[in-house]
Amino acid sequence: MSAEGSKRKRQSAEGELTNAAPQPGRVRTVKEIAAIAKVSVATVSRALQRPELVSEATRLRIHEVVKRLGYTPNALARNLRTARTRLVIALLPDIANPFFSEVIRGIEQVAYENGYSVLLGETQSSLVREQAYADMVAGRQADGIITMSHRVPAIPIDGRLPVVNACEYVKDNKISSVYIDNVTAAGAAVDYLVTLGHRDIAFIAGPSSSPICVDREQGYRLALHRAKIPANPALTVVGDFSIEAGERAIELFLSQGQSFSAVFCSNDEMAIGAMRALISHGLRVPEDVSVVGFDDIRFARYTSPSLTTVAQPKHALGREAMTMMIELLNDPEVPARKRVLSADLVVRGSTAPRATGARSHIV
Amino acid sequence: MSAEGSKRKRQSAEGELTNAAPQPGRVRTVKEIAAIAKVSVATVSRALQRPELVSEATRLRIHEVVKRLGYTPNALARNLRTARTRLVIALLPDIANPFFSEVIRGIEQVAYENGYSVLLGETQSSLVREQAYADMVAGRQADGIITMSHRVPAIPIDGRLPVVNACEYVKDNKISSVYIDNVTAAGAAVDYLVTLGHRDIAFIAGPSSSPICVDREQGYRLALHRAKIPANPALTVVGDFSIEAGERAIELFLSQGQSFSAVFCSNDEMAIGAMRALISHGLRVPEDVSVVGFDDIRFARYTSPSLTTVAQPKHALGREAMTMMIELLNDPEVPARKRVLSADLVVRGSTAPRATGARSHIV
DNA sequence: CGATTTCATGTAATCCATTACATTGCACTG
DNA sequence: CAGTGCAATGTAATGGATTACATGAAATCG
Numbered sequence: 092m093s094a095e096g097s098k099r100k101r102q103s104a105e106g107e108l109t110n111a112a113p114q115p116g117r118v119r120t121v122k123e124i125a126a127i128a129k130v131s132v133a134t135v136s137r138a139l140q141r142p143e144l145v146s147e148a149t150r151l152r153i154h155e156v157v158k159r160l161g162y163t164p165n166a167l168a169r170n171l172r173t174a175r176t177r178l179v180i181a182l183l184p185d186i187a188n189p190f191f192s193e194v195i196r197g198i199e200q201v202a203y204e205n206g207y208s209v210l211l212g213e214t215q216s217s218l219v220r221e222q223a224y225a226d227m228v229a230g231r232q233a234d235g236i237i238t239m240s241h242r243v244p245a246i247p248i249d250g251r252l253p254v255v256n257a258c259e260y261v262k263d264n265k266i267s268s269v270y271i272d273n274v275t276a277a278g279a280a281v282d283y284l285v286t287l288g289h290r291d292i293a294f295i296a297g298p299s300s301s302p303i304c305v306d307r308e309q310g311y312r313l314a315l316h317r318a319k320i321p322a323n324p325a326l327t328v329v330g331d332f333s334i335e336a337g338e339r340a341i342e343l344f345l346s347q348g349q350s351f352s353a354v355f356c357s358n359d360e361m362a363i364g365a366m367r368a369l370i371s372h373g374l375r376v377p378e379d380v381s382v383v384g385f386d387d388i389r390f391a392r393y394t395s396p397s398l399t400t401v402a403q404p405k406h407a408l409g410r411e412a413m414t415m416m417i418e419l420l421n422d423p424e425v426p427a428r429k430r431v432l433s434a435d436l437v438v439r440g441s442t443a444p445r446a447t448g449a450r451s452h453i454v
Numbered sequence: 455m456s457a458e459g460s461k462r463k464r465q466s467a468e469g470e471l472t473n474a475a476p477q478p479g480r481v482r483t484v485k486e487i488a489a490i491a492k493v494s495v496a497t498v499s500r501a502l503q504r505p506e507l508v509s510e511a512t513r514l515r516i517h518e519v520v521k522r523l524g525y526t527p528n529a530l531a532r533n534l535r536t537a538r539t540r541l542v543i544a545l546l547p548d549i550a551n552p553f554f555s556e557v558i559r560g561i562e563q564v565a566y567e568n569g570y571s572v573l574l575g576e577t578q579s580s581l582v583r584e585q586a587y588a589d590m591v592a593g594r595q596a597d598g599i600i601t602m603s604h605r606v607p608a609i610p611i612d613g614r615l616p617v618v619n620a621c622e623y624v625k626d627n628k629i630s631s632v633y634i635d636n637v638t639a640a641g642a643a644v645d646y647l648v649t650l651g652h653r654d655i656a657f658i659a660g661p662s663s664s665p666i667c668v669d670r671e672q673g674y675r676l677a678l679h680r681a682k683i684p685a686n687p688a689l690t691v692v693g694d695f696s697i698e699a700g701e702r703a704i705e706l707f708l709s710q711g712q713s714f715s716a717v718f719c720s721n722d723e724m725a726i727g728a729m730r731a732l733i734s735h736g737l738r739v740p741e742d743v744s745v746v747g748f749d750d751i752r753f754a755r756y757t758s759p760s761l762t763t764v765a766q767p768k769h770a771l772g773r774e775a776m777t778m779m780i781e782l783l784n785d786p787e788v789p790a791r792k793r794v795l796s797a798d799l800v801v802r803g804s805t806a807p808r809a810t811g812a813r814s815h816i817v
Numbered sequence: 818c819g820a821t822t823t824c825a826t827g828t829a830a831t832c833c834a835t836t837a838c839a840t841t842g843c844a845c846t847g
Numbered sequence: 848c849a850g851t852g853c854a855a856t857g858t859a860a861t862g863g864a865t866t867a868c869a870t871g872a873a874a875t876c877g
Binding site for chain 2: 824
């Protein structure tokens with residue numbers, strides 16, 4: 092480009108004032124709409140945001156123009172100005188985990204009821220990923236984060252962290268959390284096995300980095316204690332929530348020649364794995380070994396036999412999380428709270444009274 | 455451990471210019487950073503965006519200040535100015551559907567390789583929801599949309615619609631799509647059943663609103679035709695992709711007294727439902743009836759018997775979709791293309807040669 | 818040594834909508 | 848009829864970054 096004389100671009104933006112052809116696809120701005128509707132930008136903005144401030148005639152005219160030209164306000168500019176996005180990011184460790192889908196539904200429901208949008212970020216439990224999404228909040232692209240892990244990402248921001256914790260919980264009591272009483276729920280599941288006559292109850296635990304897994308294990312221990320069953324450390328193994336982990340755990344027990352007539356698992360997928368492994372070793376579920384899961388994912392109903400499991404109130408967890416988030420966004424002063432919901436044991440086909448001829452440890 | 459004296463540290467506001475106390479939590483702007491680092495805002499911005507333009511000494515000083523104060527640039531302001539967000543929204547009909555998780559992985563992988571972020575929007579196949587996410591693109595909050603349904607939302611925007619279509623495809627050939635050759639894949643599945651000796655092959659179709667389901671049905675028909683098996687309309691029923699739909703379909707066939715020794719299903723969940731219903735009616739899979747699914751979701755491997763199914767290259771579909779998206783965002787002039795990948799039949803335990811004594815229709 | 822690049826940095830325009838404040842006209846009150 | 852209040856609209860500041868262009872200094876060239 093040569094640098095001579097005036098490089099001013101003359102703009103005869105005037106044709107549009109009279110002509111105003113639909114021109115599909117062009118990106119518009121308030122300015123253009125204002126010019127065409129022959130009002131100021133302020134009036135256009137008001138017609139769209141707070142119509143009651145604008146006279147009927149003007150409002151209709153503006154809306155007509157907006158519609159005709161397919162104008163969508165630039166949300167970036169708006170959000171920049173208003174310092175609100177009405178967008179919340181829900182962080183889930185793993186979309187492949189069916190447990191979360193129902194929770195998400197609850198979150199979204201409350202969000203939409205309150206004029207918020209939800210976008211999902213999958214973190215694969217990676218701190219880096221979590222932090223990347225958290226940075227979107229720091230960068231003001233979203234108002235808050237609902238995290239379903241036991242970690243809270245750092246967000247350098249004024250006052251309260253716009254973070255709510257669902258399903259899991261964090262120690263930090265400046266952060267609101269919703270979760271179930273895992274100790275009690277796990278205890279109830281084991282109590283139930285005890286009432287069925289089981290005494291050799293194995294436990295497939297989840298990663299101990301997660302507080303809820305620690306709680307579930309504690310629930311298991313307490314229930315054994317209540318039943319005066321001595322704890323047998325060899326009957327507890329830690330898995331990573333996968334189907335394969337459930338299989339491996341059973342393989343391990345069997346290879347060690349452990350005797351057990353029931354297995355309680357920290358989640359449903361490991362329970363599914365456990366059932367598979369048991370069956371493939373010729374053991375019958377529930378006749379030889381009873382299996383109990385945790386979560387009540389959608390597939391739990393469809394395994395054969397169908398899985399007895401602790402049903403988390405997934406929808407309610409989601410609803411409550413988003414409710415807390417909205418409270419917090421509306422008033423950063425509201426105190427954080429830990430909300431504990433209760434969970435119910437759903438008895439299905441994978442549990443049965445202990446067989447009298449206890450033969451379960453024989454392969 | 456509270457000490458007796460007041461140990462309040464002096465924190466003079468302007469002291470920051472010299473002292474620069476960390477003051478955690480405050481929100482910063484380039485201006486502040488510039489003032490503290492004693493440079494102009496332009497230099498701060500450059501130090502962060504294009505460090506090579508800034509002298510080493512200045513750069514280090516700025517970075518130090520940025521780090522110390524925990525400054526994150528306001529992404530809204532940046533995106534507003536640059537008209538880019540480097541964010542892509544992936545629209546998935548249903549997070550509960552395990553098929554999509556692997557596709558998402560592929561999308562995210564390519565995104566991160568190219569400095570993009572991905573957020574997920576669940577649409578529940580609702581047009582309204584799809585449109586709401588599309589409006590985020592219109593409002594410039596995201597650069598593009600990858601949709602996994604057969605609908606393309608409307609985005610009033612200059613030039614090419616920043617939309618890529620994955621897994622499904624749309625007729626509109628201004629839109630790029632990646633998907634598999636469903637006719638061939640379905641045909642191969644049915645061919646396989648034919649080679650096993652099956653002739654009475656039922657088909658549980660998916661919603662006919664979706665072109666890929668139409669294709670799968672066509673693949674089924676063509677395969678029957680190749681095998682010179684007359685089509686029997688009574689052996690085709692339409693489901694909605696759910697486990698329950700698979701169960702209902704089988705119930706229907708059985709209640710009508712249809713005779714069949716194999717069932718081909720348009721997706722895995724319906725196949726799982728079909729297996730359940732068959733088994734609960736005392737039929738053995740695969741001895742009495744062979745079942746074939748479509749998609750190869752993670753659970754297909756874990757059903758009993760494990761499911762023979764058409765494995766979609768889920769990861770590749772995702773990678774390719776995001777690759778196309780990036781191409782398109784980098785150059786809106788690149789022509790749209792329809793990329794067709796191939797799918798492989800994975801033979802597992804749910805299929806077997808037809809039993810000679812054909813008794814499959816008896817309950 | 819003067820001229821020309823090159824490098825580092827600064828100044829100010831710009832992206833686009835929102836909104837505080839200002840203005841205008843009109844109805845209504847005393 | 849002056850004064851007050853309200854409704855409708857306009858003007859311009861604002862949010863926070865990016866970046867074209869400008870400037871000054873140092874390096875390079877002839």
